[in-house]
Amino acid sequence: MAQALILQVVQSFQLNELYQRVILTGAGLERLPENSAALHIKLFFKRPGQQQLSLHLLAKNRHQRQTDQQNTLTEPLSDELKPSSRTYSIRHYDRANNLLTVDFVLHADPGIACTWAKTALKGDQVGLAGPGPMRMCNLEARxxxxxxxxxxxxxxxxxxxxxxxxxxxxxxxxxxxxxxxxxxxxxxxxxxxxxxxxxxxxxxxxxxxxxxxxxxxxxxxxxxxxxxxxxxxxxxxxxxxxxxxxxxxxxxxxxxxxxxxxxxxxxxxxxxx
Ligand SMILES: Cc1cc2nc3c(=O)[nH]c(=O)nc-3n(C[C@H](O)[C@H](O)[C@H](O)COP(=O)(O)OP(=O)(O)OC[C@H]3O[C@@H](n4cnc5c(N)ncnc54)[C@H](O)[C@@H]3O)c2cc1C
CATH class of the missing domain: 3.40.50.80 (Nucleotide-binding domain of ferredoxin-NADP reductase (FNR) module)
Structure with missing residues (x-):
């Protein structure tokens, strides 16, 4: 998968008892291909107790490493700083407005991702890698x-x-x-x-x-x-x-x-x- 991006929540609302819809935006999302709907993505979340999504640190670190001749910021992230990751599907990508829609199941035994989605507020951050190339259907079929x-x-x-x-x-x-x-x-x-x-x-x-x-x-x-x-x-x-x-x-x-x-x-x- 291509380099991870940091996205921001634009809106999060409950579609019905089973789903929370989260709409995201961020620089770099434009790389999503045409017909990206249904492709899978990896989302990265802060670990409990973390103040900041470490992917953000990673991105900053990477950027500084690129611009820093001394190469002094080459420390890899420690395990505690590594974000939690989950796989989701692209429900819709609105290229004109650079908005990505993901629908999260609000399952009965809540985990990191569905809890994050349910409580997500405008401006909250999440990391994204992907999308992966695997398609659900063979379009040559009848x-x-x-x-x-x-x-x-x-x-x-x-x-x-x-x-x-x-x-x-x-x-x-x-x-x-x-x-x-x-x-x-x-x-x-x-x-x-x-x-x-x-x-x-x-x-x-x-x-x-x-x-x-x-x-x-x-x-x-x-x-x-x-x-x-x-x-x-x-x-x-x-x-x-x-x-x-x-x-x-x-x-x-x-x-x-x-x-x-x-x-x-x-x-x-x-x-x-
Ligand atoms: C290719 C791919 C695409 C996916 N797309 C989506 C998507 O678009 N939307 C979506 O909601 N999920 C999707 N999933 C499933 C999602 O990755 C898992 O449900 C994930 O475990 C949810 O993470 P969590 O942190 O909420 O729960 P976890 O921390 O992983 O699990 C906590 C508890 O919840 C249970 N649990 C997990 N998922 C469910 C569920 N769906 N129903 C009931 N109980 C569950 C687990 O068994 C565990 O007991 C996709 C998975 C794959 C592989």
Whole structure:
């Protein structure tokens, strides 16, 4: 990923019970490519007790190192100064006004990122690296199956708005118990939405539903972006159908009862396997 940027909060507001929308701006954001919606980014947050986002120190340090002939500011950041990082998706980038929108799930067991989003005030700082290049869908496909949960719904809705209008789109979303379907995309035609309660037992309801969908697999791009266990279960199913790997996106977005620090390495092992 390209060099990290420091962004400022322009606005933060609750979209509904499940999401906090944060709108960010900052110098350097213009590097986001066209069609950046749904690409993933890394966000960096202050550690608890830190006065200042250390990325800011890092950026200042880097800048001074570039201009300082003596090269006296070459100290690397110590571990306590390193920021916490989380992965999010670009919901929307408004190039004309240089505004980046990110939707944060307000999950029941709050972590660094969702707490930061909920309490973010105008002018607060956050670091950004990315975006990463991986796309959820293969745009050469004629049909699309997008399977996710609250964490991937912002990216899924961003993707839906980019798909060709004639493409047949099926969307399967698991939401925590008691939460109502939430659709916030421009495209409305040619989409079948399926909403389920998230139970972390994908074999019971989710997998049978997926098996019941009439899919023309060679022509369908399948994206699975959800909780760890669901992704593993569905990946195994689609691999058993010998789906072309260029038509399958499988990324675990989080893991039940683990935070990003404890899950990070395991996620990368899942993605490498
Ligand atoms: C490519 C990619 C794109 C992503 N895009 C988005 C996005 O646009 N919006 C978004 O909200 N998330 C997104 N995520 C998921 C997000 O990175 C994780 O949910 C992250 O763990 C949240 O950090 P946190 O500090 O709030 O919670 P953590 O400190 O990581 O976790 C604290 C506790 O909350 C639980 N938890 C974490 N996430 C959730 C959740 N979604 N639902 C229920 N419980 C949870 C954990 O199991 C843990 O018990 C994305 C992940 C990936 C890999």
């Amino acid at each position: 049909a699309f199956l997008l399977i996710g949960d609250a964490s991937s719904l912002p990216a899924i809705m961003a993707v839906i708005d980019q798909l060709p209008l004639q493409a047949k789109v099926q969307v399967v979303i698991e939401l925590p118990k008691g939460h109502l379907p939430f659709i916030d995309c421009k495209r409305v035609s040619n989409i079948n939405w399926h909403w389920l309660e998230q139970t972390f037992t994908p074999q019971t309801v989710l997998l049978p539903l997926i098996k019941s969908l009439a899919l023309s697999l060679p022509e369908t791009s399948v994206a699975i972006a959800s909780e760890h266990k669901t992704v593993l279960c569905l990946r195994q199913y689609f691999r058993s159908l010998c789906i072309d790997k260029n038509y399958l996106y499988c990324v675990p977005y989080w893991r039940h009862r683990q935070n990003e620090e404890t899950y990070h390495d395991a996620r990368h092992r899942v993605m490498d396997s």
